[in-house]
Amino acid sequence: MTTRLLHSLADTLDLAVVLPPAGLELHMVAIHEAGHAVAAVELNIPVSDVTVTRHNGGVVMLASNPRGTKDVVVSLAGPIAESILLQSYQIALDVLVVGCELDIRDAWQSTAGSRGRRVAHFIRLYEATRRLVTQRWPAVLELAGHLVERRFMPANEVYAVLRAEPTEITWFLEPFERAKG
Numbered sequence: 001m002t003t004r005l006l007h008s009l010a011d012t013l014d015l016a017v018v019l020p021p022a023g024l025e026l027h028m029v030a031i032h033e034a035g036h037a038v039a040a041v042e043l044n045i046p047v048s049d050v051t052v053t054r055h056n057g058g059v060v061m062l063a064s065n066p067r068g069t070k071d072v073v074v075s076l077a078g079p080i081a082e083s084i085l086l087q088s089y090q091i092a093l094d095v096l097v098v099g100c101e102l103d104i105r106d107a108w109q110s111t112a113g114s115r116g117r118r119v120a121h122f123i124r125l126y127e128a129t130r131r132l133v134t135q136r137w138p139a140v141l142e143l144a145g146h147l148v149e150r151r152f153m154p155a156n157e158v159y160a161v162l163r164a165e166p167t168e169i170t171w172f173l174e175p176f177e178r179a180k181g
């Protein structure tokens with residue numbers, strides 16, 4: 001059911017659906033959660049903490065539940081961060097990575113109106129979220145690097161990383177460059 005939704009939205013958005021690269025699951029979870037967290041902070045939704053695990057994925061705890069447009073943007077920012085990372089290092093296509101079904105479903109359910117209007121609204125918000133994540137990409141990478149090392153970050157550490165000047169976390173990107181060959 002959710003997989004069908006993933007494929008139908010991928011068709012609508014003209015995206016390819018791909019599997020996460022083998023062996024890089026933790027990196028993918030970290031960039032995904034960093035995408036959610038940075039989008040929430042950009043929209044002034046306070047982040048309480050962020051957790052990543054290799055096998056069970058991750059979670060960003062927010063101090064309040066975003067609604068409507070903000071919920072769509074925060075939900076899409078995780079899958080989009082994964083897409084941008086893979087697009088930079090593996091494939092030239094804009095993609096959705098298998099495993100993002102729940103976020104895509106949440107985002108879709110937060111749109112309203114007739115189907116045609118919902119699709120148009122969803123596409124606009126997808127593009128806006130992509131611009132937001134792209135603009136904040138150094139911060140997303142930086143936070144993802146810290147998440148791979150720390151696995152759990154409380155709010156004060158998340159905000160400290162996002163306020164600081166991003167360092168170049170080259171070790172985070174190296175395995176993707178190797179995978180590219």
Ligand SMILES: [Zn+2]
Pocket residue numbers: 032036078079103
């Ligand atoms: Zn997510």
